[in-house]
Amino acid sequence: MADALAVPVTTGRADRRRRLWRRFRRRPMPMAGLVLVAGFLLLALLGPLLTGDPSAQDYTATLAPPSGAHPLGTDDLGRDALARIAHGAQVSLQAGVLSTLLAMVIGIPIGLVAGFYRRWLDPVVMRLVDVTLAFPFLVFAVGLAAIIGPSLKGVVLALGFSQLPAVIRITRGEVLAIREMDYVAAAIADGATDRHILLRYVLPNCSSPLIVQATVAIPAAIIGESTLSFLGLGVQPPTPSWGVMLTTAQQYLDVAPWLAIWPGLMIALATLGFNLLGDGLRDVLDPRSGR
Amino acid sequence: MILEIDNLVKHYGQVRAVDGLSLSIGQGEVLGLVGESGSGKSTVGKCVLRLTEPTSGGIRLDGRDITHLSRRAMRPLRRDVHMVFQDPYSSLNPRFTIEQIVGEPLLHHGIASRREAGGRVAAMLEQVGLRPEMRSRFPHELSGGQRQRVGLARALILEPKLVVADEPVSALDVSVQASVLNLITDLQREMGFSCLFITHDLSVVEFLADRVAVMYLGKIVESGPTAQIFAEPRHPYTQALLSAAPVADPVRQRERRRIVLGGDVPSPVDPPAGCRFHTRCPLAYDACRTSEPALTDPRTSGHPVACHLVTADHVPDAAVNR
Amino acid sequence: MSLLEITDLTVDFDTEDGLVQAVRGISLELGEGEILALCGESGCGKSVTAMSVPRLLPPDTTRLSGSVKLDGRELTTLPESRMRQIRGKDVSVVFQEPMTSLNPSFTVGYQITEVLRRHEGLSRRAARDRAVELLELVGIPLPARRIKEYPHQLSGGMRQRVMIAIAVACSPRVLIADEPTTALDVTIQAGVLDVFRDLRDRLGTAVILITHDLGVVADIADRAVVMYAGRAVEQAPVTELFARPRHPYTLGLMNALPSAAVNGRLAEIPGMVPSPLTDPDECAFQARCTRAQDDCRRKRPQLEPQQPDDHLAACFHPGGQS
Numbered sequence: 001m002a003d004a005l006a007v008p009v010t011t012g013r014a015d016r017r018r019r020l021w022r023r024f025r026r027r028p029m030p031m032a033g034l035v036l037v038a039g040f041l042l043l044a045l046l047g048p049l050l051t052g053d054p055s056a057q058d059y060t061a062t063l064a065p066p067s068g069a070h071p072l073g074t075d076d077l078g079r080d081a082l083a084r085i086a087h088g089a090q091v092s093l094q095a096g097v098l099s100t101l102l103a104m105v106i107g108i109p110i111g112l113v114a115g116f117y118r119r120w121l122d123p124v125v126m127r128l129v130d131v132t133l134a135f136p137f138l139v140f141a142v143g144l145a146a147i148i149g150p151s152l153k154g155v156v157l158a159l160g161f162s163q164l165p166a167v168i169r170i171t172r173g174e175v176l177a178i179r180e181m182d183y184v185a186a187a188i189a190d191g192a193t194d195r196h197i198l199l200r201y202v203l204p205n206c207s208s209p210l211i212v213q214a215t216v217a218i219p220a221a222i223i224g225e226s227t228l229s230f231l232g233l234g235v236q237p238p239t240p241s242w243g244v245m246l247t248t249a250q251q252y253l254d255v256a257p258w259l260a261i262w263p264g265l266m267i268a269l270a271t272l273g274f275n276l277l278g279d280g281l282r283d284v285l286d287p288r289s290g291r
Numbered sequence: 292m293i294l295e296i297d298n299l300v301k302h303y304g305q306v307r308a309v310d311g312l313s314l315s316i317g318q319g320e321v322l323g324l325v326g327e328s329g330s331g332k333s334t335v336g337k338c339v340l341r342l343t344e345p346t347s348g349g350i351r352l353d354g355r356d357i358t359h360l361s362r363r364a365m366r367p368l369r370r371d372v373h374m375v376f377q378d379p380y381s382s383l384n385p386r387f388t389i390e391q392i393v394g395e396p397l398l399h400h401g402i403a404s405r406r407e408a409g410g411r412v413a414a415m416l417e418q419v420g421l422r423p424e425m426r427s428r429f430p431h432e433l434s435g436g437q438r439q440r441v442g443l444a445r446a447l448i449l450e451p452k453l454v455v456a457d458e459p460v461s462a463l464d465v466s467v468q469a470s471v472l473n474l475i476t477d478l479q480r481e482m483g484f485s486c487l488f489i490t491h492d493l494s495v496v497e498f499l500a501d502r503v504a505v506m507y508l509g510k511i512v513e514s515g516p517t518a519q520i521f522a523e524p525r526h527p528y529t530q531a532l533l534s535a536a537p538v539a540d541p542v543r544q545r546e547r548r549r550i551v552l553g554g555d556v557p558s559p560v561d562p563p564a565g566c567r568f569h570t571r572c573p574l575a576y577d578a579c580r581t582s583e584p585a586l587t588d589p590r591t592s593g594h595p596v597a598c599h600l601v602t603a604d605h606v607p608d609a610a611v612n613r
Numbered sequence: 614m615s616l617l618e619i620t621d622l623t624v625d626f627d628t629e630d631g632l633v634q635a636v637r638g639i640s641l642e643l644g645e646g647e648i649l650a651l652c653g654e655s656g657c658g659k660s661v662t663a664m665s666v667p668r669l670l671p672p673d674t675t676r677l678s679g680s681v682k683l684d685g686r687e688l689t690t691l692p693e694s695r696m697r698q699i700r701g702k703d704v705s706v707v708f709q710e711p712m713t714s715l716n717p718s719f720t721v722g723y724q725i726t727e728v729l730r731r732h733e734g735l736s737r738r739a740a741r742d743r744a745v746e747l748l749e750l751v752g753i754p755l756p757a758r759r760i761k762e763y764p765h766q767l768s769g770g771m772r773q774r775v776m777i778a779i780a781v782a783c784s785p786r787v788l789i790a791d792e793p794t795t796a797l798d799v800t801i802q803a804g805v806l807d808v809f810r811d812l813r814d815r816l817g818t819a820v821i822l823i824t825h826d827l828g829v830v831a832d833i834a835d836r837a838v839v840m841y842a843g844r845a846v847e848q849a850p851v852t853e854l855f856a857r858p859r860h861p862y863t864l865g866l867m868n869a870l871p872s873a874a875v876n877g878r879l880a881e882i883p884g885m886v887p888s889p890l891t892d893p894d895e896c897a898f899q900a901r902c903t904r905a906q907d908d909c910r911r912k913r914p915q916l917e918p919q920q921p922d923d924h925l926a927a928c929f930h931p932g933g934q935s
Binding site: 327328434464465466467468469470472473476491492493494495497498531532535536537538539540541542544545549551552554555556 | 654655754768769770771798799800801802803804806807825826827828829830831832851852855856865866867869870871872873874877878879880881882885
Binding site: 016181182183185186187188189190191192193194196200201204205 | 337340342362366367369370372373374376377378381382383384385386387395396399400429431442445446
């Protein structure tokens, strides 16, 4: 069966993208994920510009249910829930993207070098990774908050470092596979330096699983940010964050349940969106499903 | 001598992939290194390219000992030796254009900047029979035969003294294989490089090698001029190998005497004592099980054999004494 | 009536690039105890043709038309549940890769007895005895011990023999072997081909042998069908085919073999296989053919009897009349 498809079909790089997109577009779940993620990005980037001041208090309407003036209702201080959700999205996006970026910027080089110099460096790095994995995330976050104070910066650092082992492992695993490819042997025979091989041969060819990893890490970081903020270790009030909103909502669950529903729903949708998108990308980018 | 290998040993942990192998290749000579899977023939190629470090023994490339050179020290010497790989799919970086792939060696040896490289790459691509518009293509857009031409262009662009070709045509269809084999012989004649041609396919070796060396379990059992090996194989293993490869002629094929070897190739982790081939050899006798035959040339004709049965006045026939 | 009759079979695959026309109308017959070779290069549709018989093509992307009759019974329209009973019992398959076709978690004996118990309803004891017999039949030494072993404990050649033993466990009428020796060394290949010959002689099994290797065809097949671009271009008894190839493609394949070199050069077949997506009304080989004339570009030649009339070729300008 495979031999029927072995005839080369001539396509360019742009064409390859188009083919990937065509393959992606056919699947309903990843498309739904893409829509959710796009919605989340729009909310985070444009929402704060379109909604009012998230800290503006309106004492005439505290804990007000959804209405024309406040489509999602207000909280105990009469702040507009919609504006707070929008600004909270921005915080979530920052936490998700920055922490993942941090993990990638530090983790990818470590994983590359560890995988490539398997004999000397790898055992050391992998034992360090094991140690990191064994260290409870929350204890680390609490410690960090104690040192630099609870803030978005602390959240990003804590989440970034907690993602580090996964990024190192994935990169290393890919490198181990790629260094066995003949094109790497050919590069050595070409007279290429290790640096050149790592940057031009190995790194570009392990990007697919890392892209997929990002779609897993970002939603995990969104939840992580909310958790830390909910516990008071992250973003501090009055800055709006979905986690902070949940902390507040907790006290008013019976009188104003919507205060908990909105941020909860947003966390769920954003997370779901990224995960569906990630699953779709995994399917499309998987080399076994055809290059 | 462009390549001299002296008593090369390469063990991967317990696996004795190459276990005391010597060979040499002269200027402009094509040596066919023949063996079945597990014979260690590919490991020899990797050692010569120094893609792996030999356990012991010596490898001299154009007179320079490269056996234990560091990667850095080896780098400038890579102008003189390159490789063509078996798999036309995994041997080209999928993220590079053909022009980049073929131009890489120029870049690393400081011979040309990316811009100047263009002209030489174009000339090289033409030489391997690829149209100029292929330059901007990516490997996945090419057929297997075209990719193998790109691999040849990359290996030859620095005009190396030695090319190691590891099963370069076995992944190709017959008709494509024919054109790549023709191309290799043409280029070899024009450019005059020496070639270590590693393959399991005897007919390919017969077609293009000047000399043949047959490997079994990490050692050479027989070597000599191609015509002599094919006309008068002396080692029982070579005889079996030649008789087992079917010829594409039903009348002749069905009348041939065939030597069907019993059993399987023993594991290179624990090769048999004595002659390594004795477990499958139809002619084995007591001495074969205890003492290992040396690769000697009792008939002094540049045709050494490692078999107790080969003497100055006797050549065994594995098809008869069964 | 023939044992197996394939009439006007077409198989298309639904892919992202469009409808790939893998098989474009092929008719062939297989007699009792006959070894029929389906040969041709990658993408010619030989595997797809054969796999249409046991219906082992991906159901959601395959579009099949035409008829496949086993003993006069139409298989293409049979419900899947009936087809399952036929697979492994009346028609069984041996694949190229013996490592991936055996389940690594079960012993060899279990995998054979499982088939026997499912299809033949044998008791555990009887199935075990039969399994030992089968392993003996395919030339595995010490079968009683081997049935307790796992696939990884066997060599490639032994695994392929086990696969054949499983395939013939229920004495199938038709055995489909898809490149069964391609992954094996030549000294092992000869033994495995002997197994097929032996099965045919002793059990009367008819074999469809899919191969790209003309040497294997010459060695074992009774009749051969040469395929190109989804169609049969030539069909004849093997000795006749090799003695007087009529279709220029068949001739091209034979001349492209390294052993057919003339003055150190191989005959190439220029150009590439046509796109599997389109099927213009012309000879699919005309663009690569030295004999092509205007009529070859205007109309597609049909497979027609030549002299003698069991030799068929699809060519307006067949050669080899002498």
